[in-house]
Amino acid sequence: MDALVFLISGILMIASGLLVVTRKNPVYSAILLVVFFLLTSLNFLVLRSPFLAVIQVLVYGGAIMVLFVFVLMLLNLTEEELDEKVEPARKLLAGAGSVLLFALLAWAIHSSERIQAAGDTDLTGPVNDSAARAGETREIGQSLFSEHILPFEFTSILIFIAIIGAIYLTKTRSANERRTTEPAVEQPEERA
């Protein structure tokens, strides 16, 4: 039953992912991306990661998506600006590259002895006794704040830096300030 859920949800993930990258209007893409995140969250649940499933919904489906939609709204791109004018040849080339990449990855998965050694082990099946509570919030919390405290702290520093960077980049400087500090930047040659 779980496996079936995973399979269906996986197929839907692929479908929604394809739609995300092919929709012309980024608003549709954003909505489809939410669908994709929810489906991923479902698969996390199937793979015994309830905490991550919740986080996935909260962070991706919530925070990050809000950010995307907010920016979309902020830019408020016109119909003409939304037309990306991508040459078909480029699309074809990108598609060929992606397919080739997928083929190679599949080949790698197929030929990896250690992955194939897993064989038909059912990922929805029973777990080892020692790991009975793996994936639960309590377990993760204990692991995160004891065993993995160093990476955790580094990650917090990273996020802090990202916050500062984002604020700096988006801050509107006064006209007075701009005149003295901003160097003359080359204008783009072609402007859509």
Added chain:
Amino acid sequence: MTLSLDLCLYLCAAVFSIGVYGVLSRQNIIVILMSLELMLNGVNLAIISFGRYFITPEGSALSGTGASSSQIFVIIVLAIAAAEAAVGLAILLAVYRRWRSARVSDMRLLKG
């Protein structure tokens, strides 16, 4: 019906490749950033799959780390993804303010 490890990984590879296609074929920076999120999700799913395999009785022998390591890994990737999205969108805003364009091809200052 069983859910085998390689089936999960094929799914991850497919999602990742779709993300790659999006990055390469789109001009709109917002969509490119979305595609990046797609790729990161593919990777996350792969990590979770491995972690799940390592807590099965068959796979536990192969695991070199604690049962929750994969979860921690994904949390960190998630945090980085959030940071990346924040900074990426901030850059997009700055670029748009400067050139009134969200097209990635208009950003060609990398040429020396």
Added chain:
Amino acid sequence: MDKLIFLIPLLPFLGFLVNGLLGRRLGDRAVAIIGCASVAGAFAISVSSFLQVYDAKPDTFLQQDFGAWIQAGDLSVSFGLVIDSLSGVMCLVVTGVGLLIHIYSTGYMKGDAGYYRFFAYLNLFMASMLVLVAADNIVLMFLGWEGVGLCSYLLIGFWYKGLANCSAGIKAFVVNRIGDLGFLLGIFAIWAVFDSFKFSDIVADAATKDSSAAFWICLLLFVGACGKSAQIPLYVWLPDAMAGPTPVSALIHAATMVTSGVYLLARLGPLFDAAPGVLTIVATIGALTALLAALIAFSQNDIKKVLAYSTVSQLGYMFLAAGMGAYSVAIFHVVTHAFFKALLFLGAGAVIHSLHHEQDMRRMGGLRRRLPWTFALYLIGGLALSGFPLTAGFFSKDEILHVAHSGLGNIGPRGVLWGIGLLTALFTAFYTFRQIALVFFGSYRGASEPQASEESAAHGLELDKVKESPLSMRIPLIVLAALSLTGGFLAIPHFLQPGIEIPEDGKISGLIIGGIVSIAGIAAALTIYLRFPQALKGFISSAPGKLAHRLSSRKFYVDEIYQKLIIRPIGIMAEICFYVVDRLIIDILLVHGSGFGASALGHLLRRLQDGRTPTYAAWFLAGAIVVLAVTLWAAGG
């Protein structure tokens, strides 16, 4: 005293440093004093060292070792000097004749712009030559060997503004280099065979080694000796070397440096004794050189060229003696030759000086009245060179002929060699007195005779303006003349090789034959050139005479043959190397090619960098795909 022998080469070297570095400021007088004093000091120490060796028992020597000079693995070359009977004699000759020539030069070079430079070079030469002579191992000897070669080059091209002088210097250097290659290879071979560079070790072990090894070592060393001592086929540089100042010709190219090849043979005598095949070659080459050079000397018109060929010829004599195993006899001739040939060169220099740098004998004549001192001294030198009875050359040359006739060893065609030697003695007397007749007898032709050759200075000096040279130039000549007259009574062979067994029978008759030949040559030359010059002209204009004269005056076309056979092919090879290797392969293909290739590649690659982020992303993906594919392929997937 034996602690002071290091000063023998060191004093002239210090003189070189002072003169070379400070000479321009010191002034000519101080330079001359320093130059002469340093050599005089070396001479004094040489004399005392020599006396010490001479007084003591045979086979004693003074030695001084200054530790390792070159050290690499097993190879160790010490910086050691040794004064034994052989090097003692050589040191005496080098410093003694050198001192006289230094004194002479103070007068001869007066007023020359390069006065201090001249004395610096001369002192450096003395230092190198004394290192060569006093070295206790062959590598140190090679240092001196190269040092004298360098000084020879510098002094031949001393008047470097004349192209002919410079090319003569280069010719001497290059020809010597051919010989030096042989010498170097010989040194390597010695190390391979003897595991030592020390002369004492080599000489002691010479008899125990393989005879073919000795043969090759000796042959290679002889090639070196040929280059330095101007033997066939490497003699061509010496006549051209006369482009240098005359004192240089006397010191380097007559008395000392050119005899170092003979000295090398004498130093390694026992080694050469172990290679009789090489000794035969040495004797043959010596005899042939003696004859060839004498023939060429017949028709030379340059006063110094005659003496140069005469030097080559006399060096041939020395090698003839060395080839017979009679090294002491060869050294004997080295010593007497140093006396009378230095005398002749310095005398010629005095003539040249008096005639304001006129060297062409066709523009001389009748000078004996204007230059009585020079004439008398030159005559003594000429007699000694001709082997006139009881002069120095008489004894040493007849010793050589005697050795060749009946002497030591078991050398092949001894009768032929003796015959050649005797014939050369006759020729020597003839060309020497031809020269004296042309220069000092007859009537003066300097003012009237039209310009004979391009090189000689066109002064057209009147005879009554010709003056004797200064006293500083005359005193050395007098000393040398005295030595030329009495040097033959030094019993050098018996001192150097106490055990030498020169058969006594036939010695007196040999001396008589030598004396007769010498007098005959002198008489013939004087008769022909003073009484019957018309007959000579008639002979030269006849067909066989013309041919002989042309062969002799064109030096048997040896230079031309070398030009055609060796220099031209090498030149063509050099051109090929230049155009094909240098121009085409290195310049065009490698230098320009690499530059062009890099820029072409750059033009190609810059298209990849169009500044668009998607392009970079695409290349990123391409790279990832390639890496993935390669990794999988390598893993054998």
